Structures are given as C-alpha cells and as structure tokens.
Amino acid sequence: MKYAFALGRHPTLSVAELVRAIPNITLESAENGICVGSCSELAPGFINKLGGTIKVIAIDKEIESLGEIDAALMRKLIPPREGRIIFGISIYGQVPGVERRRIYIEGLELKKAIKSEGRRARYVVSQDTQLSSVVIAKNKLIEEGAEFVIIKEKGRILIGHTIAIQEFEAYGERDFDRPGRSARRGMLPPKLAQMMVNIAGGDKSKTLLDPFCGSGTVLGEALLMGYTDVVGADISAEAVSDTKAYLEWIEKAHPEFHGRWRVFVSDARTINKLLPPESVGAIVAEPFLGPPQNGRETPEQLKHIMNDELVPLYRDAIAALSKLLAPRGAAVFSFPVFNRNKGPIFTPVSLVANALIPAPLVPSEYQNFGLPATSSGGALYERPDQFVGREIILLKKV
Ligand SMILES: C[S@@+](CC[C@H](N)C(=O)[O-])C[C@H]1O[C@@H](n2cnc3c(N)ncnc32)[C@H](O)[C@@H]1O
Structure with a gap:
C-alpha cells in the first residue's frame, strides 16, 4: 500500500520515527511536509503510535496533471457509504493560485453532483490550503465522507484520502x-x-x-x-x-x-x-x-x-x-x-x-x-x- 504521512513541525524527527516504527516501509520522498512511502496495510489506529505524523493518507492514484482533478474523479474516490457526505480538499506542495481556485470550484461541482444523487452533501472549506486535524475531526470528514489530499511534488502529482488523524485531544490531556x-x-x-x-x-x-x-x-x-x-x-x-x-x-x-x-x-x-x-x-x-x-x-x-x-x-x-x-x-x-x-x-x-x-x-x-x-x-x-x-x-x- 502507498501512503503519505503529513509530518509535524519537525520533519527530520518525524521521518526518523516513521522508518523505525514501520520496519517494512520503503520511503520514496519527503518534501513540503509530506512523506510518501510503501508498506503493508496500516490500521487507522496506528497513527496513535506516531508522535510526528499528523495525518495518514492512503494514496489512490498518481496523475499526470492537476487538470485531471475534477468532481468526477473525487466522487469515485469517496469510500462507499450511506447517507450524507461531508468532504474537503487539502493541497500540499507548490500549486499555482489559478489551479487552486479551479480545484475549489470542482469541489462545488462535486457537492452538486452528490446532491443530484438525492443525498445531502457538505463541502468543508478553510482559509488554509490544508485542513487541520481539528477541522477534519469536528466535521467528521473521515467517518462521513473524505478529505481529499492532493500532493504536488517536484516530479509527480498524487491524490489520496486521509484515513487517520492525530488524536490532538489525547496528547493535550497527557x-x-x-x-x-x-x-x-x-x-x-x-x-x-x-x-x-x-x-x-x-x-x-x-x-x-x-x-x-x-x-x-x-x-x-x-x-x-x-x-x-x-x-x-x-x-x-x-x-x-x-x-x-x-x-x-x-x-x-x-x-x-x-x-x-x-x-x-x-x-x-x-x-x-x-x-x-x-x-x-x-x-x-x-x-x-x-x-x-x-x-x-x-x-x-x-x-x-x-x-x-x-x-x-x-x-x-x-x-x-x-x-x-x-x-x-x-x-x-x-x-x-x-x-x-x-x-x-x-x-x-x-x-x-x-x-x-x-x-x-x-x-x-x-x-x-x-x-x-x-x-x-x-x-x-x-x-x-x-x-x-x-x-x-x-x-x-x-
Ligand atoms: C529535564 S528533566 C526530565 C524531564 C522528563 N523527561 C519529563 O518529561 O518529565 C531532568 C531531570 O533530571 C534529574 N536529574 C538531575 N541530575 C540528575 C542526576 N545526576 N541523575 C539523575 N537524575 C538527575 C532532575 O531531577 C530532573 O527531574
């Protein structure tokens, strides 16, 4: 399985931790606060064993150009579920403003498409290019829809969806x-x-x-x-x-x-x-x-x-x-x-x-x-x- 790990504020420590906490992992890249690697399937609760990872993202697809990201592609990537769908989009890496705006509009199209299926839909947006763990948790994006994650690296573009976020409240308590x-x-x-x-x-x-x-x-x-x-x-x-x-x-x-x-x-x-x-x-x-x-x-x-x-x-x-x-x-x-x-x-x-x-x-x-x-x-x-x-x-x- 290919995963991306959204790293905390100290990426060297996060990567040093990842390679030892997941012994069978092979890392491919670590840029823009995201580390991509392949390993056997991870249980979502695994993130609780990683102090330096904020999100674990399952990579769905490598795409040739940002232009491929549209409402239809995102609709296919939402894990099957009944009832309403809540979704949001995060972008990592250098993506021009005009493309960001277009992807945002594709989000609006996705909302319309879900509604046309006779289901309720909510599109969670934020001022920031990346949704925080708090926003993802409060809006139940993982349980009731998807946080799409677009990763633009120097040599490739990946799209995936978040499967786990760091339990910020548990760390705060401790x-x-x-x-x-x-x-x-x-x-x-x-x-x-x-x-x-x-x-x-x-x-x-x-x-x-x-x-x-x-x-x-x-x-x-x-x-x-x-x-x-x-x-x-x-x-x-x-x-x-x-x-x-x-x-x-x-x-x-x-x-x-x-x-x-x-x-x-x-x-x-x-x-x-x-x-x-x-x-x-x-x-x-x-x-x-x-x-x-x-x-x-x-x-x-x-x-x-x-x-x-x-x-x-x-x-x-x-x-x-x-x-x-x-x-x-x-x-x-x-x-x-x-x-x-x-x-x-x-x-x-x-x-x-x-x-x-x-x-x-x-x-x-x-x-x-x-x-x-x-x-x-x-x-x-x-x-x-x-x-x-x-x-x-x-x-x-x-
Ligand atoms: C920075 S604190 C450790 C904090 C700890 N990691 C925590 O999160 O609570 C350093 C500790 O070293 C202890 N200490 C100082 N000199 C020591 C020594 N010679 N042998 C053992 N402990 C010592 C101090 O009493 C203090 O509790």
Whole structure:
C-alpha cells in the first residue's frame, strides 16, 4: 500500500520515527511536509503510535496533471457509504493560485453532483490550503465522507484520502491534565517523547530505561506504545513520586496496556550499580538541562554551564549507562541547545558519548531527501517561546 504521512513541525524527527516504527516501509520522498512511502496495510489506529505524523493518507492514484482533478474523479474516490457526505480538499506542495481556485470550484461541482444523487452533501472549506486535524475531526470528514489530499511534488502529482488523524485531544490531556506536572523541572512534550521512544526502536519486550525520568513522560509513552518493562530513575525523590503518580494515572486510563514499571531514586552517574550489566534494550532521556534561563544570560555564562556543569554530568552518566545497554542497543537523548537565536551553543556530543557511537537519525538511504540535520547527525526540536532548544541525538552501542 502507498501512503503519505503529513509530518509535524519537525520533519527530520518525524521521518526518523516513521522508518523505525514501520520496519517494512520503503520511503520514496519527503518534501513540503509530506512523506510518501510503501508498506503493508496500516490500521487507522496506528497513527496513535506516531508522535510526528499528523495525518495518514492512503494514496489512490498518481496523475499526470492537476487538470485531471475534477468532481468526477473525487466522487469515485469517496469510500462507499450511506447517507450524507461531508468532504474537503487539502493541497500540499507548490500549486499555482489559478489551479487552486479551479480545484475549489470542482469541489462545488462535486457537492452538486452528490446532491443530484438525492443525498445531502457538505463541502468543508478553510482559509488554509490544508485542513487541520481539528477541522477534519469536528466535521467528521473521515467517518462521513473524505478529505481529499492532493500532493504536488517536484516530479509527480498524487491524490489520496486521509484515513487517520492525530488524536490532538489525547496528547493535550497527557501534556496538561496529568498528575505530576512540573514546569520548573522541564517536561518533554508527549509527542516528542513518543518520537524519541520510536527512534530508539528495538524490541518492546526488552527493558526501556529513562535515567532522568523527571515527571515520567517518556515512561508513560513507552507503556502506551506497548513496552512491557519500563524503568525510571531520577536523583530527586519528588520527581520519582511525580513519575509514580503519572504512571498510575496512565495505567488507570489505559488498562489495556499491561507493561510492568519500576521507578527509583538514583544518580544517573552511578545507576550501573543498581541494574545488571547489558540488561537494557533502549535508553530514552532528557537529562538535566541546567538552571532555568531568562534570555539575559551572556554567552560566557552559558558556555560555563555547558562545559563545566552539563558536559561532566552527561559524560559520567553515559559512561554508566553504556554499561547497562545491551549490545546493539540504542540511546536517544534530548540535549540542550543554548543561546539558539544568537549563535547556538550545542552539547559537544563526541565529548560525552564515551563508548556509544552517534548515528544519523535519518538512515543513509534517505539522506537525499535533504532533511535538516545537526553536525552530530541529530535534529533540532524547538518552540519559539523557549530559551533553551533541544537537539535529539541517537547513540548506538556496537
Ligand atoms: C529535564 S528533566 C526530565 C524531564 C522528563 N523527561 C519529563 O518529561 O518529565 C531532568 C531531570 O533530571 C534529574 N536529574 C538531575 N541530575 C540528575 C542526576 N545526576 N541523575 C539523575 N537524575 C538527575 C532532575 O531531577 C530532573 O527531574
């Protein structure tokens, strides 16, 4: 089956996640926020396992020219159903305004055609060229009609229909309505935690460890993704208790997941004394990022925090963690990027990685997509309102 994945705001991370979450996928392209690939059939609920994909689109047809898109073609592509039909159209890629206008008018023709069949029809339009997940969900486009998706790439044009959208409300709940929230400590957005867990990949029956677990976001996402044994540790007893409250909340809300979990107080630099060597399949963590910043720190102050506080912590923690990681195991870290708008200060990955080897997030066969990468092969995850950016790094044990 050919699918297109509408990617979130960090396409490198989204693609890095896709190739590992769908092991049999072959990607063809990733441009204009859309990644196209072929794999065996995906259940619509699969999207809940992808933090970096907003829509999954089943590709119906490759067409020669935009002129082929008309009411008759779209009518054929609406999955068979009784009753009223609600539809909308999204366009990805560089499509001239005159063609957009014509496609919009074909939508009006489609509405007329459906009505002429004696059925009710609704055409959902928006100011934007692409309908948002909220619009698609609120108008029940997937259940009661179709969101047609037109994808104009450099070398081809595809048309398909959306089969699943990201459950934005569920992520919002896990981000904001959860126990154990701590803005002061800094928390990973659940979507990012999910992408990191996917990028670490590996066997879900092996132990996944977050040695800087904070409020437990990574561990919660790993349980929801089917990991059967997750372990968290933090130097702070308060964080450990917040994580426990969060994981109990997750367990209660999702009794269908049966993963075991353990959380305890430990300094990541000595955690190898508490767990057996090579007993962990994957490590996913956002380590301590330094004291909270207000944007007025000088580059010298920031370099001091990075080089004298964080680098020794990361280096010693990764030395301990690499002993716990099983051979061919992966560790995914979210490292801080300071001063990101005025000359970024990155974490010196090669100085902290010890025996682990930095690996590119996007596998070599897809490097030609030209997705942005950092010099360590990682990718940035940034929000405009934050002083400290994140660099997501994959390290492997050989
Ligand atoms: C950025 S927070 C992690 C947030 C977490 N990923 C979440 O989403 O809730 C970093 C955590 O590292 C913990 N920490 C700091 N130094 C540590 C150390 N040496 N060993 C273990 N944990 C440490 C802090 O207590 C804090 O909870």
